[in-house]
Amino acid sequence: MNGGQDASTTGALDGIRVLELGSLIAGPYAGRLLGDLGADVIKIEAPDRPDPLRTWGQAEQDGHHFFWTVHARNKRCITLDLRVPDGQQVFLDLVAQSDVVIENFRPGTLERWGLGYDILARRNPGIVLARVSGYGQTGPLAGRAGYASVAEAVSGFRHLNGYPDQPPPRIALSLGDTLGGMFAVQGVLAALVARHATGRGQVVDVALNEACLAVQESTIPDYDRGGIVRGPSGTRLEGIAPSNLYATRDGSWVVIAANQDTVFARLCAVMGQPELAANPRFADHVARGRNQDELDDLIAQWVAVQDSSTLVDRLTDAGVVAGPVNTVADVVEDPQLLAREMIVDHYDERIGAAVRGPGVVPKLSATPGSVRSAGAPTPGTHNAEVYRELLGRDAEDQARLRAAGVI
Known part of the structure; x- marks a missing residue:
């Protein structure tokens, strides 16, 4: 697929087009990682319901929150209502020209809209559908809503954090969402490799609780063969010393x-x-x-x-x-991170200035990733560009769709 990027800034995934339907953390994080590596990521928001992530984060200016800058970077943003037939048809037209769809709705939502994987694959047999949910697409709890905090708890992950005999605290991040997004990208890349051999896409099914379980090292065999219920150990790991x-003397x-x-x-x-x-x-x-x-x-x-x-x-x-133990104030001045381009500028159109954020991981020697743009300042920023470029819809046609509330 034609990624639509400038040749001087292409990455390993140049030519891969991603449609991102997710909101908040897990889906957008997966889209961000793919975009960092060069994919053309088109974020789709409902015309009347923008991604709540636009209002997340502690730092803001005139109602503009800078969390958005990090997870919406390297993406083009369009609006499209997937709940109405005209919007569903437009979406299928976009699917026909894309490689990956990312969604993190409650299981069954796409099917209710007539946009399940079977429909998408009928329009584009090579499409890869990455689905991130609380408990996965199958099983007795599949229909439950899921958030990172609960996923960390039910997976046993939260039980390992903190100090013995105290309530298990959370880290001050949505770590379960981040893990889910990372595993989604891993699955997408594997599915794209498999597509080279089969010519067909597939579903990548990621559950937040399973992502949290997958990083717990030996907790299961320790319990299975030793009856050991691993618990929190404060600032250390039990049996690993020092x-x-x-x-220190100055309190650091x-x-x-x-x-x-x-x-x-x-x-x-x-x-x-x-x-x-x-x-x-x-x-x-x-x-x-x-x-x-x-x-x-x-x-x-x-x-x-x-x-x-x-x-x-x-x-x-x-x-x-x-x-x-550094704070973020130390981190942004760390000479090693600066040398590795891990503290980088994002030019934020909303304020007309650069906002520092994290760089790209991993570092690829021949086709490095990059931060090419910050998040689109408003929903639908790239409507005219994307609908004209990919679907050939002219200004009049777009005006009709806009008047009908489709875009």
């Missing part, structure tokens, strides 16, 4: 991860206590795990009289893995 937060927090034998020996040398590395209580991984509390206390006492400004450098120079 790997914890320690407070530093993470020291020296649980590997050789790295632990280097830490002991920096501490001026090389004999600890040979002490039977700390000599190997298992012993350090058993005596984790004692070891953490020893390291905490040493760190407590160190200055944070020099401690990390001393440890790093000695080959010990360590780093400060």
Whole structure:
């Protein structure tokens, strides 16, 4: 497909066209990731119901919220009402010229509109439909609405966070949505590869609760074979030592991860206590795990009289893995992130100025991704462009659709 991008800014997915129907986090995040890698992402919003993400985020100017800048970047925005027959027909015309559709409605919504996968595939056999929902498209809970916070809870993910005997807190992000969006992109890319062999698309079915479960490492086999119900462990992992937060003399927090034998020996040398590395209580991984509390206390006492400004450098120079606990104010000035173009400008048309945001991950050597534009300032910004370019609908035809409330 023709992605419609300038040749100087093409990425690995140049030529792939994506129709994004999602709202809020998971669907738009998946669309953002594909757009970062060069796909032509066309975000579709209902004429009377713009994506609520336009009003999310803490920083705003004259009602314009800058969260939108991050997740709507590299997208063209059009309006289209999928609830009416004329809108459904226009959508199918767009599907005929696209490669991927992303949606995160409650299961059954597309089918109720007459836009299920069978209908889409009839119009375009190569279409890949990525569906992100709370519990997936099948199963007894498929019809339930799902949000990231609940998905994190029911998957067991939230139970692992925080401190023992305290209510399990959430991280101050919609992490379940982000994981769902990432797995959706993984599925889309796999489906596009498979299409090269089969010529046909398929459905990518991502459940938020399953995305949260998929990153939980050994919790299931630990329970299945050991009867162990992994629980929260505060600032450390049980049995992995030393790997914890320690407070410096000036009250800053530093993470020291020296649980590997050789790295632990280097830490002991920096501490001026090389004999600890040979002490039977700390000599190997298992012993350090058993005596984790004692070891953490020893390291905490040493760190407590160190200055944070020099401690990390001393440890790093000695080959010990360590780093400060940065705030976003530190992050945006981090020389490593700046060198890697991970703090980048998004030109925001709404305010006529640049807004800093996160760069593109991963870094590709031959076809790198890029931030080519910030989010469209208003719903339907690209109506005239997209409907003329892809469907050949002239100004008069678009005016008719607009008057009827279709676009």
